[in-house]
Structure formats: C-alpha cells, structure tokens
Amino acid sequence: MGCTAGRRPRCRAGLRSWTAVCKQRTLWLQRSACLNTQQNTVPCHVSARSASQTTVDPEEVRRFQSLASKWWDEQGEFAALHAMNDLRVPFIRDNLLNVHRVRHPGKPLRGLRILDVGCGGGLLTEPLGRLGANVLGIDPVGDSIGTAQLHSSIDPDLCECVCYRASTLEELAAEEDEAEEEQGAGQFDAVIASEVVEHLADLETFAFCCNQVLKLGGSLFITTINKTNLSYALGIVVAEQLLHIVPSGTHDWDKFISPVELERLLESNGFSVQSVQGMLYNPVSGAWSWTDSTAINYALHAVKVRDDPHTEQAGGSSTHPEDHHTTATHG
Ligand SMILES: C[S@@+](CC[C@H](N)C(=O)[O-])C[C@H]1O[C@@H](n2cnc3c(N)ncnc32)[C@H](O)[C@@H]1O
Numbered sequence: 001m002g003c004t005a006g007r008r009p010r011c012r013a014g015l016r017s018w019t020a021v022c023k024q025r026t027l028w029l030q031r032s033a034c035l036n037t038q039q040n041t042v043p044c045h046v047s048a049r050s051a052s053q054t055t056v057d058p059e060e061v062r063r064f065q066s067l068a069s070k071w072w073d074e075q076g077e078f079a080a081l082h083a084m085n086d087l088r089v090p091f092i093r094d095n096l097l098n099v100h101r102v103r104h105p106g107k108p109l110r111g112l113r114i115l116d117v118g119c120g121g122g123l124l125t126e127p128l129g130r131l132g133a134n135v136l137g138i139d140p141v142g143d144s145i146g147t148a149q150l151h152s153s154i155d156p157d158l159c160e161c162v163c164y165r166a167s168t169l170e171e172l173a174a175e176e177d178e179a180e181e182e183q184g185a186g187q188f189d190a191v192i193a194s195e196v197v198e199h200l201a202d203l204e205t206f207a208f209c210c211n212q213v214l215k216l217g218g219s220l221f222i223t224t225i226n227k228t229n230l231s232y233a234l235g236i237v238v239a240e241q242l243l244h245i246v247p248s249g250t251h252d253w254d255k256f257i258s259p260v261e262l263e264r265l266l267e268s269n270g271f272s273v274q275s276v277q278g279m280l281y282n283p284v285s286g287a288w289s290w291t292d293s294t295a296i297n298y299a300l301h302a303v304k305v306r307d308d309p310h311t312e313q314a315g316g317s318s319t320h321p322e323d324h325h326t327t328a329t330h331g
Contacts, residue, residue, distance in 0.1 A: 055209075056168055057201040061140050063249065064120070064199075068143035071121020072151055077247050080239075080281055080288075081123050081195060084223070087279055087288045088194055088299060089127045092221050095274070095301045096190060099219055107132025112189040115213060117169050118196030122148035122162070126155070128192075129162035136188075142166040173209035190219040197224045197262070198255050207269035214304045220271060223279065223299045227256035230295045243283055259294050263302075270306035 067077055074082050097108060104110040110132035116125045119137030121144055129135045129152070139145050145166040152158045176187055191210050200206050210220050225231050232253050239245040257265075263273045279297040281288050 055200040055206050060199040064141045071147050109133035114190045115188045117193045120144050129158050135162050137164045138167045169209045173212040176213045192221045194223045207265050211270045218304045220302045225256045227258050228295050266302045271302040272305045273302045275301045
C-alpha cells in the first residue's frame with residue numbers, strides 16, 4: 001500500500017483552515033469556561049492550561065535538533081527509546097487488533113493508517129510499518145526527519161508503507177480540516193505520541209488536533225512521564241544528572257502530566273480512555289517492563305468517541321474517566 005498521507009502542505013489554504021480550526025477551538029474553550037461559570041463548577045484544566053494554539057516549544061526543537069544524527073545509535077542518547085519498543089509496539093498492535101478486529105497473518109496492521117506524532121528518527125514508525133500499517137511520521141525537527149528518511153530507505157520493504165514529513169500536528173490538522181470539508185472524514189485510524197507530550201508547549205491544542213485528524217472510533221496512544229516526586233527523582237535526577245541515560249536538560253518536570261489530568265484533557269476533547277498501564281525502566285539491564293504503578297512512566301490508550309468535543313461539555317454529562325476504564329495504580 002502506498003503512503004498516501006504524505007501530501008505536501010498547501011500553504012495558503014492550510015493557513016486559512018488553521019485559522020478556522022483555531023476559531024472553532026477558541027469558541028469551544030469560551031463555551032467550556034462559560035459553562036463552568038454558569039454551573040459553578042470547579043473550572044477544569046481547559047482554561048488553566050495554555051491556549052497558545054501551537055504545540056511547538058522552540059527550546060525543545062533546538063534541543064532535538066542538536067541530537068538529530070543520534071537516533072539510530074542503539075547504545076547512545078536514545079537507547080531507552082529503542083528498548084521501549086519491546087513494550088510499546090505490542091501495546092499498540094494488540095490494542096489496535098482489539099479495536100479493529102483485522103486479521104492479516106504476518107502483517108497484522110495492514111489496512112490501517114497511523115500517524116506517529118513527534119516521530120524523531122522513526123524508532124517506532126519503522127516497526128509499525130513492518131507490521132503492515134501505512135505510517136506517516138511527523139516531527140517539527142527537519143534534520144530528524146532527514147535521519148528517519150535515510151534510515152528507512154535502507155529497507156526496501158518500508159518504502160511502500162512508511163513516509164515522513166517535517167510538520168507539526170496543527171499544520172496537519174489544518175489540512176485535515178480542509179480535506180474533511182471535501183470528503184467528510186478524518187484521516188487516521190490511529191495517532192501515536194510516544195514520549196512527546198512532555199515536550200509540547202500546549203497540550204490543549206495537541207488533544208484538539210488529535211481529535212481532528214482521527215476517524216471516529218480511531219485510537220490514540222500516548223506514552224509519557226507522570227508528574228510525581230518519584231518521576232522527578234528518577235526521571236530527572238538519576239536518569240539525566242547521575243546516570244546520563246538521557247541527555248541532561250531533556251525533561252522539564254513542569255511539563256509532565258499525571259494520568260488523571262491527561263485523561264481529563266482527552267475526555268474533554270472527545271476521547272474515551274480505555275486503558276492506562278505503568279512502565280518501568282531498569283537502568284542496569286536496559287530493559288522495560290510493565291508494572292501496576294504509573295508513578296513514573298505510563299502508556300495510555302484512548303478511543304475517539306465524538307467528532308465535536310464541546311457537545312459533551314454542553315450536555316454536562318461528562319464523567320470522570322476513572323469511573324469507566326481499568327487503570328493501574330496512579331502515582
Ligand atoms: C523523546 S523524542 C521521542 C521520539 C519518538 N516518538 C520515539 O519515541 O522514538 C520527542 C520528539 O518529539 C518531537 N517534538 C518536539 N516538539 C514537538 C511538537 N510540537 N510536535 C511534534 N513533535 C515534537 C521532538 O523533535 C522529538 O523528536
């Protein structure tokens with residue numbers, strides 16, 4: 001299957017559409033704030049979080065730019081991400097097979113279109129392509145996209161199913177918005193943001209745009225770091241400053257998010273969270289394992305249940321996510 005998701009951005013129309021996406025989102029945020037005031041409820045994080053309408057933090061882009069040639073060094077700065085594939089690839093595959101009930105022996109994800117947001121050098125994009133999915137990897141760091149393209153070109157099996165673009169999610173969502181008007185459908189069966197949300201400037205825009213680019217019933221997979229004392233001690237002090245498992249300065253604790261807060265954000269953007277699983281990294285063996293505790297790292301699977309996020313808000317029937325999904329212990 002050819003990678004049909006890698007169209008070039010249509011700049012003028014794209015900009016116009018992004019304005020429309022922003023307007024729609026601003027309207028929704030205003031309605032949410034209004035409803036919260038009217039109902040005298042505790043204002044949800046929607047109004048508390050930034051509404052800068054870009055996910056890009058220029059400082060983060062600069063940091064990853066300086067590492068763009070290092071992605072495929074399995075013993076280097078991204079060794080822990082290479083090892084994480086042992087958990088995240090089966091997590092994505094098995095949840096997608098559960099949702100979509102597709103059966104293609106050998107290529108189990110054949111027929112599914114996946115967007116890998118913040119793909120970096122394609123460490124996760126490639127194995128998903130090998131499972132048969134049609135994957136588009138995007139990243140705002142052009143040099144990382146160059147590394148990803150170069151590496152995937154080595155494997156002829158990947159050229160048909162994996163492609164990359166230097167782009168942000170919001171740029172893609174603007175194109176989707178335009179395409180939707182023409183065709184009436186979101187594009188992707190799944191969106192993946194693995195170890196990405198802790199690097200974004202605006203999670204509201206991220207969640208909103210994930211909804212925009214997904215089909216109804218499509219899956220969102222996120223792996224990230226919890227906001228706990230333990231994640232500060234192990235994720236920043238030990239991993240960055242003592243053991244140098246990841247480069248110093250990679251993470252900013254303020255940008256970490258707890259599973260509960262992430263679930264609320266997603267539920268208010270038209271998603272239903274299906275599962276949250278704790279993940280644990282062993283710095284001695286260099287291996288990841290599943291754990292009952294989400295106190296440090298976790299993986300989340302959500303399904304898009306509404307096209308229009310604000311309809312649920314207006315109905316006031318939103319329930320706390322923990323009421324209706326199985327989850328590990330939150331740290
Ligand atoms: C820790 S790396 C994870 C890379 C890849 N997902 C993986 O797990 O192998 C974080 C990635 O997020 C990207 N990133 C930073 N800001 C972003 C944004 N606003 N939108 C999408 N990706 C972003 C970085 O360039 C980097 O490639």
